[in-house]
Amino acid sequence: MGLWHDLGKYQPAFQRYLLGAAPSGPEHAIVGALYAERIKRPDLGIAIAAHHGALPKLAELEGKVERARRLDCPVPPRFLAQPEAEHPPFGAAALWIRFLFSALVDADSLETEHWDTGTHRSSCGTSMAALTATLETWLAEKSSRATASTMNELRQSVQHACRERSHDTTGAFRLTVPTGGGKTLASLLFALRHAVCHDLKRVIVVIPYTSIIDQTASVFAGIFGQDAVLEHHSNLAPEKDSLVNRHRVENWDSPIIVTTSVQFFESLHANRKRDLRKLHRIAESVVVLDEVQTFPLNLIKPIKDVLDKLVTHFRVSTVHCSATQPLLAQPNAREIMPDVQSLFRSVANRVSVEWPVDPARAITWPELARRIVEHAGQQVLVITHRKRDAIDLTLALGAEGRKCIHLSTLMCPSHRRARLKEIGKALEDKQPCTVVSTQLVEAGVDLDFPVVYRALAGVDSLAQAAGRCNREGRLESPGEFHVFVAPSNPPRGTPEKGLVVTRSQMRRGVLDLGEPELHARYFKSLAQVAVPASPIPELEKHCDFPAVEKEFVMIDDHGTPVVAPYGPDWLDVVRASQDLASGVRDFRQLQPLTVSVPDTWLKQLHARGCLAPLCAGSEESWYVLPGRDTVYSEVFGFGGDGLAAMPYLEL
Numbered sequence: 001m002g003l004w005h006d007l008g009k010y011q012p013a014f015q016r017y018l019l020g021a022a023p024s025g026p027e028h029a030i031v032g033a034l035y036a037e038r039i040k041r042p043d044l045g046i047a048i049a050a051h052h053g054a055l056p057k058l059a060e061l062e063g064k065v066e067r068a069r070r071l072d073c074p075v076p077p078r079f080l081a082q083p084e085a086e087h088p089p090f091g092a093a094a095l096w097i098r099f100l101f102s103a104l105v106d107a108d109s110l111e112t113e114h115w116d117t118g119t120h121r122s123s124c125g126t127s128m129a130a131l132t133a134t135l136e137t138w139l140a141e142k143s144s145r146a147t148a149s150t151m152n153e154l155r156q157s158v159q160h161a162c163r164e165r166s167h168d169t170t171g172a173f174r175l176t177v178p179t180g181g182g183k184t185l186a187s188l189l190f191a192l193r194h195a196v197c198h199d200l201k202r203v204i205v206v207i208p209y210t211s212i213i214d215q216t217a218s219v220f221a222g223i224f225g226q227d228a229v230l231e232h233h234s235n236l237a238p239e240k241d242s243l244v245n246r247h248r249v250e251n252w253d254s255p256i257i258v259t260t261s262v263q264f265f266e267s268l269h270a271n272r273k274r275d276l277r278k279l280h281r282i283a284e285s286v287v288v289l290d291e292v293q294t295f296p297l298n299l300i301k302p303i304k305d306v307l308d309k310l311v312t313h314f315r316v317s318t319v320h321c322s323a324t325q326p327l328l329a330q331p332n333a334r335e336i337m338p339d340v341q342s343l344f345r346s347v348a349n350r351v352s353v354e355w356p357v358d359p360a361r362a363i364t365w366p367e368l369a370r371r372i373v374e375h376a377g378q379q380v381l382v383i384t385h386r387k388r389d390a391i392d393l394t395l396a397l398g399a400e401g402r403k404c405i406h407l408s409t410l411m412c413p414s415h416r417r418a419r420l421k422e423i424g425k426a427l428e429d430k431q432p433c434t435v436v437s438t439q440l441v442e443a444g445v446d447l448d449f450p451v452v453y454r455a456l457a458g459v460d461s462l463a464q465a466a467g468r469c470n471r472e473g474r475l476e477s478p479g480e481f482h483v484f485v486a487p488s489n490p491p492r493g494t495p496e497k498g499l500v501v502t503r504s505q506m507r508r509g510v511l512d513l514g515e516p517e518l519h520a521r522y523f524k525s526l527a528q529v530a531v532p533a534s535p536i537p538e539l540e541k542h543c544d545f546p547a548v549e550k551e552f553v554m555i556d557d558h559g560t561p562v563v564a565p566y567g568p569d570w571l572d573v574v575r576a577s578q579d580l581a582s583g584v585r586d587f588r589q590l591q592p593l594t595v596s597v598p599d600t601w602l603k604q605l606h607a608r609g610c611l612a613p614l615c616a617g618s619e620e621s622w623y624v625l626p627g628r629d630t631v632y633s634e635v636f637g638f639g640g641d642g643l644a645a646m647p648y649l650e651l
Contacts, residue, residue, distance in 0.1 A: 004032035034068035047101040055271040058543035089313040094540045102279035132192040151473045155182035166193035170317045172333035179467025191286035206264045208294040217258045230254035252281040262554040269552035271545035283314040291443040292320045302536040324460040326523035352478040362487045369396035381449040385490045391642045407437035411637030412564040414592040455486035458498025459522040463513040497530045559596030561621045565629035
């Protein structure tokens with residue numbers, strides 16, 4: 001592919017273009033595709049033909065190649081030798097083609113850049129062995145400072161199991177650990193040691209939410225140094241957006257990568273050069289999949305398929321991490337922990353669960369507010385179904401004289417980050433505080449409250465919420481976890497069906513949220529009612545790359561990005577972005593201030609004269625006009641004061 005991708009530049013017409021005698025050059029990539037077709041290698045041909053753009057349907061390759069037969073292109077015979085080359089693995093042709101395409105476009109881009117600048121890019125040369133030694137030293141020092149406790153003993157046992165099992169043959173693994181059990185660092189320990197043992201090249205940590213990534217990447221950078229850890233996600237802080245970082249994001253040239261589920265899985269199903277350039281770096285790596293219970297059920301089949309292919313054909317080991325294992329993606333993965341049941345029993349007394357007396361009777365927000373106020377001087381976390389719920393409960397608590405901190409995705413990432421920091425300090429200082437949040441705090445956010453309330457929902461959501469209660473096991477008596485029946489339903493789709501399944505399981509008896517097998521049963525039942533047949537496997541079989549890219553969407557985001565007027569410098573960031581020539585960096589600078597707003601709300605903001613387009617003539621993104629910034633508040637973000645007649649989000 002490297003030899004043939006530019007054969008078309010031997011066309012006399014292209015040479016005239018290079019010499020400045022013609023304003024443009026003719027199509028050239030299809031010539032290399034023609035020679036690939038002659039040796040019956042359509043997998044090479046489609047990657048060569050598309051290397052300046054995007055992969056088409058494989059069925060369209062023949063039409064492209066036909067044009068090449070009519071071109072005048074005297075290729076020197078010495079380039080046309082046909083060396084032996086590996087063929088696509090059976091059943092994985094589409095993924096194989098994406099990997100070939102990725103390797104080709106990355107090598108081509110790097111060579112072009114080297115020719116242009118005369119220098120090669122810098123790369124982190126730290127070995128997997130050196131990183132492993134660094135982590136072992138860091139963990140030993142941390143352990144020596146830790147006070148004796150049940151949770152610290154549990155973390156030590158988890159790390160011990162990860163060390164022991166890291167020598168196992170490559171493949172699919174599971175790490176099932178109670179919340180607070182240190183699975184993030186333990187899974188990284190397993191991954192690094194496993195990489196050393198099997199000569200794998202990198203560790204890729206895949207996290208569901210950007211709200212967790214900051215926390216994880218900061219811990220990793222503190223252990224290994226910033227140079228060894230690459231963050232790739234939309235909410236990267238501008239100060240981290242260096243030239244070196246942007247280069248490494250293009251092709252994941254780092255030993256440790258921290259990215260989102262969206263970035264990882266959508267890249268594996270993409271067709272465009274920009275998204276695929278990094279893909280070949282996934283080969284020969286350990287992929288740690290955190291909070292796997294968050295995978296969208298409608299995509300479980302294609303997710304399972306692609307993970308199985310990575311393991312079987314590309315020397316990848318996967319590690320599925322969760323306290324609530326769904327056992328849907330790679331259900332036959334090997335469990336790292338020797339006795340999961342005993343592990344969960346060892347922390348069963350952390351939390352006392354209070355179930356609703358009548359699961360059919362909903363509580364009103366004023367009623368719930370009065371119950372919460374009874375926890376005078378305590379730290380209380382309340383998790384609701386919806387953004388509107390969180391606003392209504394916050395207002396009800398205000399009417400009871402209880403000030404609280406509100407958290408939801410109506411607030412921009414920078415705003416949420418500041419609130420989480422404020423909450424963390426209150427918890428550390430043992431100051432009274434009440435937090436009302438949507439489910440964004442349920443997975444991976446390191447919060448520890450003595451009292452937690454959660455609206456009755458899917459079993460996995462309840463268990464994850466309970467994991468924010470007495471997380472460290474420091475209380476003399478169990479933490480209080482109260483389940484209440486909200487006056488609203490969960491969002492439509494999987495959350496709503498999850499509540500139906502939970503109610504069905506409750507009718508058979510009291511649920512034990514600390515029983516690992518409960519979650520497998522729950523997800524099996526949920527999959528039966530919530531998983532439609534996906535067209536993606538059939539599209540993959542026919543290598544219809546554009547259709548797969550369109551179908552595989554991890555998050556249904558029907559909103560429009562609006563830059564929030566948050567912080568003293570928000571308008572300066574907007575102005576600086578508008579002044580930059582490069583559109584790519586504009587969005588990276590603005591992401592920490594951006595909220596996705598639904599169309600109904602967008603129309604009302606327009607009707608009030610609150611918005612201006614970020615770029616002249618474009619309706620793709622907006623910002624709030626100075627002087628109209630009261631639509632965004634310190635308490636609710638784009639919820640305003642919580643009382644204005646705005647059409648609130650349904651989710």
